[in-house]
Amino acid sequence: MTDRTQNAMWGGRFAAGPDAIMEAINASIGFDRRLYAQDIAGSHAHAAMLAATGIISDSDAAAIREGLLTVLSEIEAGKFEFSTALEDIHMNVEARLKEIIGEPAGRLHTARSRNDQVATDFRLWVRDQVDAAIIGLTALQRALIAQAEAGADWVMPGFTHLQTAQPVTWGHHVMAYVEMFGRDIGRFADARARMNECPLGAAALAGTSFPIDRQMTAEALGFDRPMANSLDAVSDRDFALEFLSASAICAVHLSRFAEELVIWSSAQFRFVTLSDRFSTGSSIMPQKKNPDAAELIRAKIGRILGATVALFTVMKGLPLAYSKDMQEDKEQVFDAADTLMLALAAMEGMVRDMTANRTNLERAAASGFSTATDLADWLVRALGLPFREAHHVTGSLVALAEKKGCDLPDLSLPEMTSVHAGITQEVYSVLGVRNSVGSRQSYGGTAPEQVRAQIARWRERLG
Numbered sequence: 001m002t003d004r005t006q007n008a009m010w011g012g013r014f015a016a017g018p019d020a021i022m023e024a025i026n027a028s029i030g031f032d033r034r035l036y037a038q039d040i041a042g043s044h045a046h047a048a049m050l051a052a053t054g055i056i057s058d059s060d061a062a063a064i065r066e067g068l069l070t071v072l073s074e075i076e077a078g079k080f081e082f083s084t085a086l087e088d089i090h091m092n093v094e095a096r097l098k099e100i101i102g103e104p105a106g107r108l109h110t111a112r113s114r115n116d117q118v119a120t121d122f123r124l125w126v127r128d129q130v131d132a133a134i135i136g137l138t139a140l141q142r143a144l145i146a147q148a149e150a151g152a153d154w155v156m157p158g159f160t161h162l163q164t165a166q167p168v169t170w171g172h173h174v175m176a177y178v179e180m181f182g183r184d185i186g187r188f189a190d191a192r193a194r195m196n197e198c199p200l201g202a203a204a205l206a207g208t209s210f211p212i213d214r215q216m217t218a219e220a221l222g223f224d225r226p227m228a229n230s231l232d233a234v235s236d237r238d239f240a241l242e243f244l245s246a247s248a249i250c251a252v253h254l255s256r257f258a259e260e261l262v263i264w265s266s267a268q269f270r271f272v273t274l275s276d277r278f279s280t281g282s283s284i285m286p287q288k289k290n291p292d293a294a295e296l297i298r299a300k301i302g303r304i305l306g307a308t309v310a311l312f313t314v315m316k317g318l319p320l321a322y323s324k325d326m327q328e329d330k331e332q333v334f335d336a337a338d339t340l341m342l343a344l345a346a347m348e349g350m351v352r353d354m355t356a357n358r359t360n361l362e363r364a365a366a367s368g369f370s371t372a373t374d375l376a377d378w379l380v381r382a383l384g385l386p387f388r389e390a391h392h393v394t395g396s397l398v399a400l401a402e403k404k405g406c407d408l409p410d411l412s413l414p415e416m417t418s419v420h421a422g423i424t425q426e427v428y429s430v431l432g433v434r435n436s437v438g439s440r441q442s443y444g445g446t447a448p449e450q451v452r453a454q455i456a457r458w459r460e461r462l463g
Contacts, residue, residue, distance in 0.1 A: 026324075027084045031331050035089050036075050038124035040068050042117060042200060043093070045220035047108055049213050055111060060104040067101040068093075089121070090114050111210035112203055115234040115322045119199035122330065124221065126243050129337040130192045133247070136344035137181050137188075138462060143351040144181075145462075148174040149455050153448035155433045156271065156361035157370055164368025167433040170356055172446040175454050180253045182458075187246040195239035198223035202233035205321035235321040237311065240333050244308040247340045251301040254343050258298040261350065265291050270360045275353035278346065293346045300343045307332035365433045369398050369408055374430045374439070383422045393420045 044065060051061035071093055074080040086092045091114075098105035151170035158168035198218035201208065207230040214226035227233040264271035278293040310332045314325050372394050379390035396419045401408050404415075409431040416423040429435060440446045444454075 023084060026087060028088045028327050028330070029082050029084055029086065029092055031334060032089045032118075033075075033082055033092075034334060035118075035121040035125055035330075036093065037072070038121040038128075039089050039093055039117070040072050041124065041221060042120045042217075043068055043108060045217045046112055046200060048220065049216045050107070050110060052216060053211050053213050055210050055212070056104075056107045060107050063101045063104040064097070064108050067097045067105065070100055071096050088114070088118070090117050111208040111212050112200065113205075113234070115204050116199045116202040116230075119202070119234050120221070122237075122333075123195055123197075123199065123223075123239055126240055126333065126337075127192060127195060127222075129333075129341075130188045130195075130243060132341060133188050133250070133337075133344070134185050136341055136348070137185050137250070140344055140348040140351065141178050141181050141458065142462065143348050144174050144178050145455055145458055147351060147354075147356065148172075148178070148451065151356055151358065151361075152451045152455065153437075154356065154358045154361055155365040155437055157365045157368065158446070164364075164370050166373050167365045167370050167436045168446040169437050169448055169451055170358075170361060171448070171451040171455070172437075175451060175458075177253065177257050178454075178458055181250070184246065184250040184253060187249060188243075191239065191242035191246055194242065196222075196224045197227045198225070199227050199233035201226060202230035205231055205234055231321045235318070235326075237315055237326060237329050240329055241308070241311055241315070244304070244311060244333060244336055247336050248301065248305045248308045251304045251340060251343065254347055255298045255301045257347065258294040261294040261354070262291050262298065265289075265294075269364070270357055271364070272357065273355045274350060275355075277353055278350045293350055297343045297346055300339050303339045304336045307336040362433065366407065369401065370433060371408055371431045371436050372398055374436045375408060375427065378427055378430045379420070379423075382424070382426060383420075 047056070047061045047064040047068075050056040051058050071080070074096070080092075080096065082092055083095070086095055094105060094108065097108065148171035151174070154170040155167050156170050156173060157164045158166045158173070198214065198221060200217045200221070201212050201214035218224070218226045261272065261274065263269055265274050274289075274291055274294070276289075279289045279291060311329055314328045314332075318325055375397065376387065376390040376394040379385045379393055380387050383390075385393070397408060397411065397416065400415060400419065401411055404411070409428060413423070413425060416427065430439070437446050437448070441450060444450065
């Protein structure tokens with residue numbers, strides 16, 4: 001391999017080599033080497049198009065194709081020597097290609113610029129990450145659905161303000177996250193549809209005078225169409241911002257569920273038991289089983305949201321078209337994508353392995369006057385009270401039960417009628433937690449039949 005420590009790609013404009021500090025701040029090969037597969041795929045498509053349009057010869061295109069395959073195999077085998085002096089993945093690949101095939105390598109860059117090249121590579125990479133995120137989210141949904149199906153009729157407390165509110169079913173609570181992650185999938189899918197346009201052929205910013213076929217390269221790379229404006233093609237990173245935004249919302253959902261798993265697995269709740277595979281012990285307290293995986297997922301939103309804010313900040317003041325500031329786009333997106341995929345995999349594993357404690361769930365559901373709303377509803381239905389009056393009567397009964405140190409079903413009928421004379425024995429039929437959840441038959445409600453219907457809908461949707 002010849003000496004590739006000096007960057008000759010700039011041509012004759014610069015007489016002296018870059019200062020070491022300038023080289024360090026200017027180089028991106030330390031992180032954009034991750035784009036090697038996309039860069040080589042883009043070059044394959046570009047070379048084939050150049051040959052098809054007669055811009056380069058078929059023999060040169062064939063040499064470029066074979067040389068790129070060699071470069072790809074070297075990188076994948078860990079034998080490729082990356083050079084900081086060559087700045088980025090594009091120049092590293094092109095320099096090595098020249099060493100392998102000689103003069104034809106110099107024709108590969110005809111009718112393109114590093115500006116449209118990196119925009120294409122990055123779109124391809126982000127598109128792959130979107131596809132991976134959708135696969136990861138779908139796997140997590142399947143794990144949640146399995147949990148919901150097993151406990152579709154298990155009763156647990158529903159909370160507002162982390163205070164007992166009304167009884168719900170375990171299946172209903174778990175399915176709430178299936179819905180959230182389903183919307184996350186929708187956001188990623190929407191972003192993918194918008195980003196699936198090809199920048200290649202925009203060249204530096206103005207297009208090219210060569211008779212290129214942009215539709216050909218777009219189709220070869222799996223894009224729906226070429227981008228319609230060459231300035232836009234090289235200068236915007238909204239596709240990366242959309243990916244980060246969708247990732248941040250998804251990470252919020254993961255963090256909220258992780259928080260619940262931390263609470264639920266505590267000794268004070270014991271709603272769930274997390275497997276040993278996703279827990280750790282204490283170096284000093286032998287009884288501890290810490291939900292570290294859930295806690296780390298809960299923290300990952302910080303990295304993803306930080307990456308989102310960072311890229312928005314990079315892009316907010318850039319005039320058209322390309323500015324070197326945009327080199328700072330990739331590290332943020334790379335880290336966010338890695339973080340999201342790790343969090344999704346860890347959450348799926350925890351959900352698949354965890355065990356819900358049915359007894360503790362139901363015991364907790366019956367505490368905290370969780371059927372107070374059912375009592376108020378009964379007063380409206382059976383006695384014709386206005387809801388506000390029923391609310392007041394129920395509050396008085398709760399206060400009485402609280403004073404006696406019992407729950408609502410434990411109050412005697414005379415105690416009930418001392419608050420409102422119209423109350424009858426029938427009221428006790430609505431005060432049990434099972435009766436409560438069974439009565440919530442409205443669409444999207446917590447009744448087991450409704451939960452099973454939603455599970456069936458999602459199983460059909462996921463296939």
